[in-house]
Amino acid sequence: MGQRTKTIIALLLPAQILLVRWLASYPDVVENYYSNGLYIYISRFLRILFGWIPFSFGDLLYTALFFLAGRYIYKHWKVIKAKPLLFLKNVVVVLSIAYFAFHLLWGMNYYRQPITWKLNIQREYTLEELVDFTEYIVEKTNQYQYQITQDSLAPVHIPYSKREIFQKTEEAYALLQKQYPDFEYKNPSLKSSIYSLPLTIMGYGGYLNPFTNEAQVNGITPLFRLPMVSGHEVGHQLGYSAEDATNFIGYLVTSNSDDAYFKYASYHHALGYCLSDLFYKDETQYNRILTTINPGVKENFKELNDFWKKYENPLEPLFKSVFNTFLKVNNQKEGIKSYNSVVGLMINYQNRVFQGG
Numbered sequence: 001m002g003q004r005t006k007t008i009i010a011l012l013l014p015a016q017i018l019l020v021r022w023l024a025s026y027p028d029v030v031e032n033y034y035s036n037g038l039y040i041y042i043s044r045f046l047r048i049l050f051g052w053i054p055f056s057f058g059d060l061l062y063t064a065l066f067f068l069a070g071r072y073i074y075k076h077w078k079v080i081k082a083k084p085l086l087f088l089k090n091v092v093v094v095l096s097i098a099y100f101a102f103h104l105l106w107g108m109n110y111y112r113q114p115i116t117w118k119l120n121i122q123r124e125y126t127l128e129e130l131v132d133f134t135e136y137i138v139e140k141t142n143q144y145q146y147q148i149t150q151d152s153l154a155p156v157h158i159p160y161s162k163r164e165i166f167q168k169t170e171e172a173y174a175l176l177q178k179q180y181p182d183f184e185y186k187n188p189s190l191k192s193s194i195y196s197l198p199l200t201i202m203g204y205g206g207y208l209n210p211f212t213n214e215a216q217v218n219g220i221t222p223l224f225r226l227p228m229v230s231g232h233e234v235g236h237q238l239g240y241s242a243e244d245a246t247n248f249i250g251y252l253v254t255s256n257s258d259d260a261y262f263k264y265a266s267y268h269h270a271l272g273y274c275l276s277d278l279f280y281k282d283e284t285q286y287n288r289i290l291t292t293i294n295p296g297v298k299e300n301f302k303e304l305n306d307f308w309k310k311y312e313n314p315l316e317p318l319f320k321s322v323f324n325t326f327l328k329v330n331n332q333k334e335g336i337k338s339y340n341s342v343v344g345l346m347i348n349y350q351n352r353v354f355q356g357g
Contacts, residue, residue: 119180138293231251
C-alpha cells in the first residue's frame with residue numbers, strides 16, 4: 001500500500017467518526033436501512049461463511065493479528081524509532097480500517113431504536129412492582145428447581161453437553177420466532193470460545209465477534225448458566241447491541257423454551273438481577289423474599305459465586321472499566337450498569353403479558 005493511499009485512509013478516520021455520530025441522531029434510519037436491511041444480509045453471509053467451522057475462527061484471527069503485529073514491530077523496530085510519525089500513520093490506517101469494518105459489519109446496531117420501541121414496553125417500575133415480580137420469579141425458579149431435582153435441597157445440574165445446549169438454543173429461538181418473527185435465527189454460528197479462560201479472568205460470560213459474527217460463549221461457565229449466555233450472545237448476532245436488550249432477549253428465549261433446564265436457567269438468572277436490585281431498594285423485603293427461595297436454588301447461586309471468586313484478580317476491575325468506557329462511547333450511556341436495566345424490561349413485559357397486551 002502506497003503512502004498516498006495510507007494518508008487518504010488515515011484522514012478518513014475522523015470523517016467516519018463524524019458520519020457515525022451524525023447517523024446516531026437518526027435511529028429510525030439505522031433501524032430501517034441497517035439493522036433491518038443491510039445487516040441482515042451481512043450477518044447471514046458471515047454465519048454461513050464461518051458457522052460450519054467447529055471452532056472459533058474469530059479467536060484464531062485475533063491471535064494471528066496479535067502475532068503479526070508483534071512480528072512487524074520486532075522486525076521494523078529501528079525504522080519505527082527513526083520515523084515514529086510514519087509508524088503512527090500506519091497505526092491510524094489500521095484503526096481507520098478496523099473502525100469502518102466494525103461499524104459496517106455490526107457496530108451500527110448501537111444506534112438503532114431501543115428494544116422498548118420494538119416491543120412497545122417501558123423501563124420504569126415501582127418498588128411494589130419489583131417486589132411482586134421478584135416473588136413471581138422466586139415461584140417459577142423454585143417450581144423448575146423442584147421439577148428437575150424432586151428435592152428442594154438439591155442444586156440443578158444440566159445433563160447436556162455444550163453442543164446440545166447450543167442446539168437447544170436454536171430450537172428455543174425457533175419457538176420464540178412464532179411469537180416474534182424478528183427473532184428469526186437462521187444459519188447458526190454459536191461456539192465455545194478458545195479464550196474461555198481469559199474471558200473468565202476478565203469476568204465475561206461471552207462475546208460476539210463483530211468481524212466474523214460468531215457468538216462466543218465462555219465454555220467453562222457452570223453449565224446451568226450456559227443457556228442464558230447462549231441466548232444472550234445470539235441476541236447480539238440478531239443485531240441487538242445494548243446489553244440490557246440482549247439480557248432481556250436471553251431471558252425471553254429461554255423462559256419460552258419447552259425445556260425445563262432452559263426455563264430454570266432463565267428464571268435463576270432473572271432472580272439474581274431482581275434480588276440485587278431489591279437489596280439496594282428495600283433490604284427488609286429482600287431478606288423476607290430470601291427466606292422463600294429453595295435451598296437448591298441458593299446452592300446454584302453459591303456454585304456460580306464460587307466459580308467467579310476462583311478467578312478473581314486485580315486486573316478484572318481494569319477490564320470492566322475498559323468495557324464500561326467502550327459501551328458509553330457506543331451510545332450506551334449507563335455503560336456496564338446497563339446490564340442491570342433488564343429488570344425494568346422484564347417487569348414491564350410481564351405486566352403486559354398479565355394484562356393481555
